[in-house]
Amino acid sequence: MRSSRSVLAVAAEPLYEIYVKGAPAEGLVNEKGELGDCPFSQRTMMHMQEKNIPYKTMFVDEMNMKEIPWLSDVTEGACQIPFMKELETGKWYHDSDFLVSYLEDKFPERKIGKPDTDPQVGKELFPTAFIEYLTTDGEGQKGKEERLLAEFQKLEDYLAQNQADYFGGSDVCSTDLALSPRVKHILVGGKAVKGFELPASFKLVHAWLERIQSRPSWPKCCPDEKWMEDGWHMKRKMEMDS
């Protein structure tokens, strides 16, 4: 049997099927489709792109995915995307933190890093601070916006202190790949729903996001902004109605 390393070197045949959120489409799981608005899916795919791990994308209808009869089995009851099937072993894995750590061990040639050992920055920004801001109107809104900006300030301060292009230093680490889709969701969703703009004074955060967006992995994994806008309008409505 060929090792993973030699497969990577000679062929782009998929080693994994990764099940991610699809944009609205017919069918619960589709081989063809468009990426939907899931930052955890984006982060996992970017990790695979950056590590040059060939994979096949499967698009899942998140709204109706509980109807997939085998979903609970393959996700140990979590029933969340992303999840993936390792084609060589037939084993299934789920949860983006686990997936990127697993792939890091399995493919050590191109190191990115793992969520538990890379810089612990931005944990409160998304979803906590963002959802609170998105779902608070009236008198409380100013305080929630201040909290959101305070969380962004922590990113700005970290980048300033470390004087590097990325949270990982001169190259991306798992923190960069986890945070950038979340920050993109805040900027796109926050603007669409609440007219939020991250002030230009957050120079290092803006430059960092631009830098990640210019990497080849970004356009291959980032959904159309339209799906993020629709998704956050829907999320706010669901939270406000509940």
Ligand SMILES: N[C@@H](CCC(=O)N[C@@H](CS)C(=O)NCC(=O)O)C(=O)O
């Ligand atoms: N901790 C999970 C979170 C994944 C997650 O929240 N996925 C969302 C889509 S973006 C989902 O599957 N939501 C459906 C649900 O929770 O019922 C991870 O990092 O993979």
